Amino acid sequence: MKALLAFATGLFLGFIARTLARSFKGTVLLLAAIIAVTGILTERTELSLISIPLMLLARKGG
Numbered sequence: 001m002k003a004l005l006a007f008a009t010g011l012f013l014g015f016i017a018r019t020l021a022r023s024f025k026g027t028v029l030l031l032a033a034i035i036a037v038t039g040i041l042t043e044r045t046e047l048s049l050i051s052i053p054l055m056l057l058a059r060k061g062g
Helices: 002-020 024-041 045-060
Strands: none
Touching: 002 024, 024 045
């Protein structure tokens, strides 16, 4: 099941990566999403928790 989730998430992030990578804010948001998914799939909650402040920073633009 994790392999299917990783594949689907990777496919989705691949489709939106080009759009998000056009700005610094989008790049930070994309990296935070990748870190969150990696943390979930590897069952390392500290990685998922690191991504939360990054997403908040990207959302506020700063």
